Amino acid sequence: xxxxxxxxxxxxxxxxxxxxxxxxxxxxxxxxxxxxxxxxxxxxxxxxxxxxxxxxxxxxxxxxxxxxxxxxxxxxxxxxxxxxxxxxxxxxxxxxxxxxxxxxxxxxxxxxxxxxxxxxxxxxxxxxxxxxxxxxxxxxxxxxxxxxxxxxxxxxxxxxxxxxxxxxxxxxxxxxxxxxxxxxxxxxxxxxxxxxxxxxxxxxxxxxxxxxxxxxxxxxxxxxxxxxxxxxxxxxxxxxxxxx
Ligand SMILES: [Zn+2]
Numbered sequence: 001x002x003x004x005x006x007x008x009x010x011x012x013x014x015x016x017x018x019x020x021x022x023x024x025x026x027x028x029x030x031x032x033x034x035x036x037x038x039x040x041x042x043x044x045x046x047x048x049x050x051x052x053x054x055x056x057x058x059x060x061x062x063x064x065x066x067x068x069x070x071x072x073x074x075x076x077x078x079x080x081x082x083x084x085x086x087x088x089x090x091x092x093x094x095x096x097x098x099x100x101x102x103x104x105x106x107x108x109x110x111x112x113x114x115x116x117x118x119x120x121x122x123x124x125x126x127x128x129x130x131x132x133x134x135x136x137x138x139x140x141x142x143x144x145x146x147x148x149x150x151x152x153x154x155x156x157x158x159x160x161x162x163x164x165x166x167x168x169x170x171x172x173x174x175x176x177x178x179x180x181x182x183x184x185x186x187x188x189x190x191x192x193x194x195x196x197x198x199x200x201x202x203x204x205x206x207x208x209x210x211x212x213x214x215x216x217x218x219x220x221x222x223x224x225x226x227x228x229x230x231x232x233x234x235x236x237x238x239x240x241x242x243x244x
Contacts, residue, residue, distance in 0.1 A: 024049050024238045025197075025204050028074055030056070030065025034108050034209065034244040039064040041108045042243045044206060045097065046178075048199040053176040057101045057195060057206040058243055062112030066092055094121035098175030102127040103185075103208020103243060104192040105134030114139050117148045117159060124161045124174050125149075128182055130191045132162050165193075168227075173197075183227065185210035186218040194224050203231050206241045 030043035041060025047053060056062070066089045069075060080091045093116060100113055102125060113125070117140075127135065136152035139145050140160075148159040165171060165182040172179055178199045185192040185208055192208035205228060213221045231237040 024202050028069055031061030043112055044241055046197055046204060048177055051177060052096050053098050054096050055099050055101055055173050055176060055178060056097050058103055058109040059100050059113035060108045060111060062116045063089060099124040099126060099173055101180060101195045102131055102135060104187055104190055105131050105138060114145050120159060122159055124163050126163045126165055126180060128184060128191060128193050129164045131193065132164050136162060183224045185220050186216035201236050203237045204239050205237060208243050
């Protein structure tokens with residue numbers, strides 16, 4: 001696994017791996033904090049190593065994060081096609097980010113996506129049904145923002161297909177070689193999500209906001225550890241990202 005630090009160091013527990021060049025994932029940190037700092041809110045670009053087609057796990061800061069990454073030279077190899085009027089950042093936003101996994105609908109995990117949506121390309125937003133419903137009802141409702149979705153308040157601008165995920169069910173991430181399996185988390189009464197993202201034999205686990213089972217009065221973490229135990233033993237789980 002190769003980490004590309006773009007903003008600040010991230011809360012990541014590296015699992016023991018037999019890392020081999022050409023395997024694993026590249027992770028570009030677009031934002032690493034929760035809360036009040038509006039240019040640095042949770043968002044992680046994840047792509048199989050050597051593959052441009054990425055998924056964003058949460059989108060608290062999006063264009064701001066892409067700009068910091070560009071300033072650090074992360075996109076030095078990006079070639080904007082001749083004739084395109086896009087900047088490098090615009091090109092990465094529209095072409096490389098194939099979709100968004102949203103762990104929960106708190107503002108500090110989605111605001112970058114909402115703000116960038118007029119300039120974004122058509123793609124899919126994935127979330128558990130309660131999270132999708134919040135995205136639809138709270139943001140893309142023609143009051144907070146125009147409805148860029150393909151459902152909810154009419155008219156539908158259909159920039160984003162809002163895809164409901166089922167807990168524990170694996171789904172292809174359109175436009176990428178990755179799949180996702182979501183696991184519900186408790187976030188102080190709200191539903192949050194851990195995403196198990198897989199590409200070939202490799203996996204990476206991205207946790208939305210949550211707390212220990214004992215504090216959250218739930219067994220969500222236990223369920224996830226059981227689900228990934230074999231991958232840890234087989235050294236296929238390359239990293240765990242803890243969003244804040
Ligand atoms: Zn939250």
